[in-house]
Amino acid sequence: MSHQRLRMMLWVLVAIAAIGGLILALQRPSDVSSQQMATIGGPFTLTGSDGKPFPSSRLNGKPAAIFFGFTHCPDVCPTTLARLTKLRRQLDKGDQALSIVFITVDPERDGPAEVGTYASLFGAPVVGLTGSVADIERVKKQFGAFSEKVDQPGGGYSVDHTASVFLMDRNGQFVATLAPEESDGIALAKLKRLG
Amino acid sequence: MIRHLPIFALLLLASCGEQGGPDIKVSNAWSRPTIGQAPGAVYLTIDNKGDGADRLTGAFTDHAAMAMVHQNEVVNGIAKMRMAGEINVPAHDKIEMKPGGTHIMLEGLRAPLRTGDDFDLVLKFRGSKDQTVKVNVLKPEGQ
Numbered sequence: 132m133s134h135q136r137l138r139m140m141l142w143v144l145v146a147i148a149a150i151g152g153l154i155l156a157l158q159r160p161s162d163v164s165s166q167q168m169a170t171i172g173g174p175f176t177l178t179g180s181d182g183k184p185f186p187s188s189r190l191n192g193k194p195a196a197i198f199f200g201f202t203h204c205p206d207v208c209p210t211t212l213a214r215l216t217k218l219r220r221q222l223d224k225g226d227q228a229l230s231i232v233f234i235t236v237d238p239e240r241d242g243p244a245e246v247g248t249y250a251s252l253f254g255a256p257v258v259g260l261t262g263s264v265a266d267i268e269r270v271k272k273q274f275g276a277f278s279e280k281v282d283q284p285g286g287g288y289s290v291d292h293t294a295s296v297f298l299m300d301r302n303g304q305f306v307a308t309l310a311p312e313e314s315d316g317i318a319l320a321k322l323k324r325l326g
Numbered sequence: 327m328i329r330h331l332p333i334f335a336l337l338l339l340a341s342c343g344e345q346g347g348p349d350i351k352v353s354n355a356w357s358r359p360t361i362g363q364a365p366g367a368v369y370l371t372i373d374n375k376g377d378g379a380d381r382l383t384g385a386f387t388d389h390a391a392m393a394m395v396h397q398n399e400v401v402n403g404i405a406k407m408r409m410a411g412e413i414n415v416p417a418h419d420k421i422e423m424k425p426g427g428t429h430i431m432l433e434g435l436r437a438p439l440r441t442g443d444d445f446d447l448v449l450k451f452r453g454s455k456d457q458t459v460k461v462n463v464l465k466p467e468g469q
Binding site: 202203204205206207209210212213216217245248249251252253254277281283284285287289291292293294295310311312 | 358359360361362363364365366367392394396398400403404405406407408409425426429431432433465466467468
């Protein structure tokens with residue numbers, strides 16, 4: 132083998148390695164994020180406001196906006212749920228175009244009746260869900276949602292919790308989150324993309 | 327001239343007093359409806375047209391066992407609600423309490439708040455006298 136040919140072949144190898152490396156480098160981040168996205172959500176069974184089991188498969192067939200909150204939350208929770216019902220109205224495709232789901236992170240105070248009446252406050256269909264403490268912990272973990280009880284100086288407790296809404300497509304796949312800081316314009320665009 | 331000095335002094339003092347004081351007006355007080363034992367939140371605007379600052383020190387209503395000024399914050403995506411302590415109302419400024427921020431939380435409501443209801447809320451200030459404002463219970467969407 133001549134010196135020149137060997138040199139040429141080495142360069143070709145270097146080029147292949149560089150291209151391979153580039154492809155790997157480009158692919159890796161998107162692989163990781165799609166894996167992470169795929170781990171948000173997944174099938175669950177909680178308890179509906181009628182006290183009966185509510186499997187997440189009942190949400191399939193239309194997009195859903197899932198919010199974790201609690202009924203003793205006077206500010207952020209009603210603000211978020213009222214905003215979602217308003218945005219759904221602005222979508223102008225009827226109440227059936229999007230499920231709005233309220234999952235309590237305070238199952239000790241919020242039984243089926245409490246989540247049911249709370250959900251009925253908004254003058255438009257909202258699905259209220261509760262469950263055992265273990266059920267709620269499991270679903271929180273599935274969604275990467277956080278909550279923590281905080282004692283109130285005047286007695287009783289409040290609950291710190293994830294402020295964002297989880298937007299799922301009609302197959303129950305996670306698509307995006309909706310943060311309270313996002314403008315209604317962005318929020319509406321996100322909801323439209325859910326289909 | 328000398329004879330009039332005390333009057334001048336008095337006038338000067340009076341004008342000083344007026345200039346330095348706060349001039350508080352509370353308006354646009356509203357709340358969403360509530361259910362069961364759940365607490366309510368009142369949003370309102372405190373307008374200080376005076377030259378002096380004042381501080382909101384507390385709130386009372388006959389409609390609830392406790393009224394507390396609360397501050398809601400979203401820190402790293404987590405909504406946290408805490409007691410706010412006293413709220414400063416600077417001179418020539420206004421404090422607008424809006425959903426997702428500062429509000430007056432009503433704990434132990436005597437009856438759930440219903441759309442169309444109204445009730446009185448008393449705000450206590452460090453400098454100004456108590457201000458009574460009528461809170462309107464709006465639809466769940468609020469304002």
